[in-house]
Amino acid sequence: MKPIARLVCWLLLLLCTTAFSQEGLTDGIAGKAHPRLLLAKGEEAQVQSAIGKNPDLERVHGLLLEASDRICAAAPLEHKKTGKRLLSVSREAIRRIFFLSYAWRMTGNKKYRDAAEQQLLTISSFADWNPTHYLDVAEMTMAAAIGYDWLYNELSPDSRKKIKDAILEKGIRTSFDTKYNYWLKVENNWNQVCNAGLAYGAFAVFESDPQLCGAVISRAVESIRIPMKQYAPDGAYPEGYGYWSYGTTYNVFFLDALEQLTGGDQGLSALPGFLKTADYFQHMIAPSGLPFNYADSGPGAESNGAMLWFAKKLKRPSLAWNELQFLHSDKNRRALEGDRFLPTLLLWGKQLAEAGVTPPEKTFWEGRGASPVVMMRTGWTNPDALFMGFKAGSPFVNHAHMDEGSFVFEAEGVRWAMDFGMQNYESLESKGLNIWQRTQNSQRWTVFRYTNYAHNTLTFDDSLQRMEGVTAITQYGDRPEFSFAQSDLSPVYKGQVKRAVRGVALKDKAYGLIQDEIETGDHPVHMQWRMLTSATVEITSSNEVLLKKNGKTLRMQILADQPVTLKTWSTAPVNDYDAPNPGTVLVGFEAQLPAASSKRFVVRLVPENNASKVDAKTVPLRDWK
The missing domain is CATH 1.20.5 (Single alpha-helices involved in coiled-coils or other helix-helix interfaces)
Known part of the structure; x- marks a missing residue:
């Protein structure tokens, strides 16, 4: 031939x-009755039963109805972009339609049905869903799909047609235009969100065009494998806490629908690391309730329905521990009402009525991958417990900062060592910055919050970390009396020092320890050791700093092979596009390292109440066991 x-x-x-x-x-799929997404016809009774047995779920139900009442009186949504994005409108559309549709199905009150239908017709009448920033289309398609499916039997033929046509024309068909669908091949959250959003549209209107919708679903099964491979081997999500909540939640939406409507998930949940990622997300929440917010993450936590899906899937109710703790605090009420996916706490958590949710058992978690991390703590139920989060990786990772070797530290309910997290993208893009180019000289690295200058790590000769550098967790141990992790940071300081290794630890359940061992090459080096804090800072001697916050005191004690100069650095904006950072300061020390030298620097972070428990002896990193 x-x-x-x-x-x-x-x-x-x-x-x-x-x-x-x-x-x-x-x-x-075509033969399955509407509603068929997330909560099939007749399953409302299961949710009602769970609400009656579980006070946490009952509270969520009440919040949803109260918020739905306010949505009924809200002004209509408008096709109004912020910079290049329609995303905030798409997300509000999901919140409104999901909440109202839930309220209708659970109460039968027609005011919720009518309000949901009006929201659906409003977004269906938009000229487009902004395909030039395709996340906007994906989330708007998700909004329309949930409303169309859940209200299907209540919609007039005319409304049904308008909404269906919008899903097909403004959503699904645009995803086949090569100007817009580059996300099919990327390995980040865009792939997960766009595939899931479009697939929901296809699941919802499947009988209208089985061939087209079938192609969307099959395409998603293959395409979404690309970002799902990034969870390997241990579940650490490369883009951090905030984007885990985004990408993984949409990934779970897709798997849930695929399994419910086709009888299986095509082996996707079995991909290495994916089911392990629930432990990653759980351990990212510190005793204060705040997340380890490295990279482009926001400073706050949220209650995430996807964790209840994992709890059910893995038959491990303790995975819902953090989510329920979040519900117990009245200060989180506003965040809950703003969570567009709040109904999933009930849809995926209805099994919690039958299972006791106990605290997690493990106090140490280590994950390899593109952004390796370690989280360690002294307990789950004590709000005064110690917590240390530590990361390695590379500034080249999507949404990453120059924060290799950075850490956060908590004790006695206070976050002493913090991370700014992200800066609002539009605040930078509107000033003409390209913050998405991943090169050493990118404009991204002129933004203060993104650089090593603003993180709890090392700086040599006022230089940036190296983009091409890749660092790993090289050693760790999880003994309760000495839990630790180490990383050889030399790759991100190539050309600056010969070798830089950092170890972090929780010692005797009493204090934190950060130890750096530096080898210089053929030239002297100016070193800066920085830690970002919102505490008040007082330098009390040549080797001790007092930090005070919320009536608590922390002693920062520095031991070094040579003299160091303790100091603070301002966090005031460097450029007119930098975000303000009120109430924060960088504290640490600087030292002049001779050429061809090896130096050790030890920093103890000691809560005042544990000052008597400090071990005066220091041990080389190679002997940490």
Whole structure:
């Protein structure tokens, strides 16, 4: 057979195989009655039963109804972009439609149905869903899909047609335009969000165009494997806490629908690291309730319904521990009402009525991957417990900062060592900055919050960390009396020092320890050791600093092989586009390191009440066991 003939046969076989797999995958969807997404017809009784047995779920139900009443009186949504994004409108559309649709299904009150229908018609009348920033389309399609499916039997034929046409034309069909669908091949949250949002549209209107919708669903099954591979091997999400909540939640939405409507998830949940990622997210929350917010994450936590999906999937109710703690605090009420996915706490958490949720058992978690992290703590139920979060990785990772070797530290309910997290993108893009170019000289690295200058790490000769550098967790131990992690940070300081290794630890359940061992090359080096804090700072001697906050005191004690100069640095904006950072300061020390030298620097972070428990002896990193 000639090569061209073989190619034609291969293409025909591929097309036939793809068509067969699509048909087999989506065979039964058209025959499933509406509503069929998330909460199938008749399952309302399960939610009602759970609400009656679990006070936490009852509180969420009440919040949803109260918020839905306010949405009924809200002004209509408008097609109004912020910079290049319509995203805030898409997200508010999900919140309004999801809340109102839930309220209608659980109460039968027609005011919620009518308000939801009006919201659906409003977004369906938009000229477009902003495909030039495709997340906007994906989230708007998700909003329309949930409302269309959940209200299907109540919508007039005219409304049903308008909403269905919008899902197909403004959502699904635009995803086949190569100007907009680059996300099909990327390995970050865009892939997860866009595939899931479009697939929900396809699941909702499947019977209207089975071939087109089947193609969307089959395409999503293959495409979403790309970002899901990033969870390997241990579940650490490269983009950090905030984007885990975004990308993984949408990933779970997709798997949930796929399993519910096709009988399986095509092996996706079995991909290495994916089911382990629930432990990553759980351990990212410190005793204060704040997250370890490295990279482009916000400073606050949230209650995430996806964790209840994992709890059910893995038959581990303790995975819901943090989510329920979040519900117990009245100060989180506003955050809960603003959470567009709040109903998932009930949809995926209805099994909690039958299972006791106990605290997690493990106090140490280590995860490899593109952004390796370690989290350690002295307990889950004591709000005064110690917590240390430590990260390695590379500034090249999507949404990463120059924060390799950075840490956060808590004791006695206070976050003493903190991270700014992200700066609002529009505040930078509106000033003409390209913050998405990942090169050493990118404008991204002119933003103060993104650099090593603003993180709890090292700086040599006032230089930035190196973009091409990749660091790992090289050693760790989880003994309760000495839990620790180490990373060789030398790759991100290439050309600056010969070797830089950092270890962090919790010692005797009493204090934190940060130890750096630095080797210089053929030239002297000016070193800065910085820690970001919102505490008040007082330098009391040549080797001790007092930090005070909320009536608590922390002693920062510095031991070094050579003299150091303790000091503070301002966090005031460096450029007119930098965000203000009120109430914060950088504290630490600087030292002049001779050429061809090896130096050790030890910093103890000691809560005042544990000052008598400090071990005066220091041990080289190689002997940490």
